[in-house]
Amino acid sequence: EALAALLVRVHERGVAIADLHHRNVIVEAATGAPVLIDFSLAFVRPSPWNLPGRWLFAQAQQLDRIALARMRQRYQAPDGVRLGAEGQDPERLPGLYRWGRTLKRILRRRARKA
Numbered sequence: 001e002a003l004a005a006l007l008v009r010v011h012e013r014g015v016a017i018a019d020l021h022h023r024n025v026i027v028e029a030a031t032g033a034p035v036l037i038d039f040s041l042a043f044v045r046p047s048p049w050n051l052p053g054r055w056l057f058a059q060a061q062q063l064d065r066i067a068l069a070r071m072r073q074r075y076q077a078p079d080g081v082r083l084g085a086e087g088q089d090p091e092r093l094p095g096l097y098r099w100g101r102t103l104k105r106i107l108r109r110r111a112r113k114a
Helices: 002-012 051-076 095-113
Strands: 025-027 034-036
Touching (some): 002 034
Antiparallel strands (some): 025 034
16 A cells, blocks of 8 residues: 555656566665655656647556556465456556557567577
8 A cells, every 4th residue: 555655646746657566666674665766767747738748648657557456466465376467357458558568478479489
């Protein structure tokens, strides 16, 4: 829940991480609070008149929310049992996310052939 609250605050400040995964989250030793690192692919909210940029920003925020849901499933599953992909129907995932998954599969196949 602390990570979810942190992600909301980051989005409210006009930043979408777009590459959120468990390796980008560390836990502060003293407080146990989550800390986000690696903002190399982050999007900053564009001007209101930049409609394509605002659409991309919204897609990046959605990617962050999907990544958060996947991390919740990964770390809250009982006895380390993996739950479904991200708890969503693949047809309802954002187009940008589906495109990225397809590209990743293609690159893996090419790497195996090489």
